Amino acid sequence: MERIEHRACSGGWQDVYRHRSEVLGCEMNFAIYLPPQAAARKLPVLYWLSGLTCNEQNFITKAGAQRYAAEHGIILVAPDTSPRGDEVADAEGYDLGKGAGFYLNATEQPWAKHYRMHDYIVDELPALIEANFPATGARGISGHSMGGHGALVVALRNPGRYRSVSAFSPIVAPSQVPWGEKAFTAYLGEDRSTWLQWDASELVALASERLPLLVDQGDADDFLGGQLQPQRLQAACEVVGHPIELRMQPGYDHSYYFIASFIGDHIAHHAEAL
Template sequence: MTTERIEHRACFGGWQDVYRHRSEVLGCDMTVGVYFPPQAEQEPCPVLYWLSGLTCTEQNFITKAGAQRYAAEHGIILVAPDTSPRGDEVADADGYDLGKGAGFYVNATQAPWASHYRMYDYIVDELPAWIEADPAANDRRAISGHSMGGHGALTIALKNPGRYRSVSAFSPIVAPSQVPWGEKAFTAYLGEDRAAWRAHDTVALVAGAQERLPLLVDQGDADEFLRMQLKPELLQAAAEAAGHPLTLRLQPGYDHSYYFIASFIGDHIAYHAKALHR
């Protein structure tokens, strides 16, 4: 894999890097933010994969969340990839919620998306294989994300039992099959067959999950997308029906922004640290 380090900055005793690498799965160059805590210079560290939301790149999380402080405290590598394939040859759409910046962490099966939009395979297989080949990383993984990325984190963890030690999400799209964002993206990427949609829908996946990996979800009650796009009550009902462990925290006054993420990212990293260092 062709790799180039394009940013390298000291941060909380460790290093915040950004890499550009060639993705064979996506057929394009991708950028990834990687934070190495100070402990990584002495021993291999576990990895927390962060999946960002609509319109984001690798930059949003690494510049706005303030997560490096907590990763340094707990000895965790942070990996924050881009949210879609990029490049002039990659299909795109006019809206912010489809195409570049809106990969939805699925493998597209429909034209013109199928040739590049394989974010599920990239996140589950190609990216970890590259990251974990570095001697600074061990094979203990956790996954988290925000909004579209929260959807990605939850569905990927549920679909891959035993692969992740823990999972959490901020303001996730828990039922994409039932909300406008998801219906638009899934119709474009996966076609009209709603059975294919269910394989990437947290509410649907919870019912038949092979591993009852606990879910930690934080949701702001002042989120402008709460009632139309996010609908955490659907996840609450599905988890209760299936007996799936869920901690759903409705945080008063918080919206959908990175101010919300920055306020609680320390809690989430501490939560993952318990599982990753167990």
């Protein structure tokens, strides 16, 4: 690994590292915030998955999360949203290709070679973090929009791997909305039955672990009705008795102003479990 950024923040250190990912077959960046407590002992880790068009920078520069991580003694890790590099397949538009990995394992060409973000997030990155930083094996996961989808799906697909999960403005039913339909068709193919294993609203029915879901959604979000539709996840949870707290926040949109307003609540939620 190569450390490419190192800045003091809220009593700790906000760093960015670059490393070679064997899973993705390319160089990857990830951001890690080490709160002051990390100088003395190992700490739990909260993984943050960002949304479409983002990379490792958006969360660490806009959310204001470091002060809350320092308060609770939690390491924050924010990876990039897709594989990167000249050899990595891409597409025109913001919602497919680089910056739009959807946190799944692609099966279709030309995507399958590099787009394996699920395995990177679940296996390779935590192994790297826990081997090289003062991190325990206690993990939480959260994210925004496409990253909210990723956080929910990753937690639901991997029982016992995470102690807590939350999401801001998640794409809760990607197999039923335009963003997900476009990405899933490209990455997974035309067979919609294969899409369901990457759809949180479908996965809750199969979940062997009832990890409580905390979801915040702004009611002034331009994408609310067309792309996000959180009521689908709430309804699916109610059918099987999966615990969910869906908080509709009046006046808030899809931006990081929304995330910054409630990230303290989410980190407290994770801290209680971690």
